[in-house]
Amino acid sequence: MHPALAADLDRFDQLLDAARARAGAALRGLAERPVAAPAPGAPGPYEPLPERGRGGAAALARFGERWEPGFSGSAGPRYLGFVTGGATPAAVAGDWLVGAYDQNAAAGGDSAATDLERETVGWLRELFGLGPEHTGAFVSGATMSNVAGLAVAREWLGERLGVSVADAGAGALGEVTVLSGAAHSSVSKALSLLGLGRDALREVPLLPGREAVDVDALADALAELGGRPAVVVANSGTVNTVDFDDLRAVAALRGRFPFWLHVDAAFGAFAALSPAHAHLVAGLDAADSVCVDLHKWLNVPYDAAVQFTRRQDLQLRVFRNTAAYLAQPGDDPDFVHLTPENSRRLRALPAWLTLAAYGREGHREVVERNVALARRFGERLESAAGGALRLLAPVRLNVVCFTLAAEPTRERVAAVAAAAAAGGEVVVTPTVYGGTHGLRAAFSNWRTGPEDVDRAVDALVAAARGV
């Protein structure tokens, strides 16, 4: 064994202790770490690959000098950009153990890892009110979950024509239509990746003043297809205003038109945890496939999401991996036959640990607190901003969409976000809503409290007054 490796093997515990001390310090300081890295690029010029390694302890110290200062507080309580989420204590511990045990969750037989993943998928199914007919698997994020769901949808379209797209290719389908009201950009990316093409996506009109699909307009669009099977992507939680399609009404259209119903519930699925908001996702169990992100509102570390489908048989056709050295899929196929990857990390472990540690109740508290904080943010923005900022949409769940009261140009709005981030206080994301440039503040971090809302609003108001 190379002497540096042998030395680290001898001192493995000390190396992990040093990493733990560093991680502990980072986590203790997270609330006060600048939300955005003060000087990205600070590490200086590229350093060539070392010929001789330094050993783990010295490498860790070098990481601390060269890279750690440039890391943002994105896991912290005032990073309100995108829909980010942090990582609960149990989830962080779980993620460490993923690396330590280093299981390959591709196939069972020599480890309980895949059984742990199956149990976790079952827990998530219960959390979101899905039934046992929905099977699922972990993937790296909502984009891959949309890819997986739409890949099964593509196979279903083939089934309707009597072809297997998995064998014959997407060309066998002819024209494909994917209908959606306010699809997330990852849906277009998924269609590109799946060979269906971004042009397959047709936008369906929305309800007035909303980001939810107009179900009558959807029915008209389906009727125009003259009986040709289609894919409908329904949205549970749009990124600007967290609007929800009426899933029950959309699903009911299947009595009149042939379509596969995929629901992008990347973070909106978590409404199911709150009795006051569960109606927003009523009907989710009727979906043929469902996408839910876990590194957002479940607060597990990157990267983790789950995909569910009612047609595991079609999923198997898409992702099956035939090789002499792999077991052929039986009644309960290995994940290698169900997911885009072959080898895969045990992403389920952090999710299992956080659900075991805090239960449905603990995660419900996070969701309800985040929703209350979004409301507080919206109210304070209107009262404390002295007319500098205004809401662009009502606060429906956990995202606040707002803008400058005067002259909300792209440049001025971006300048507000940049100034607030530069002060280290808050990150929000620029967007365009209803043709107006604005900003989004998304609440999905388990650490965020009322004091963070007040600090964030103060920083944004100061920034707005300064542009």
Ligand SMILES: Cc1ncc(COP(=O)(O)O)c(C=O)c1O
């Ligand atoms: C509704 C929705 N779908 C899909 C995605 C893509 O998620 P990811 O970045 O985890 O792939 C997002 C991310 O913001 C989202 O909000």
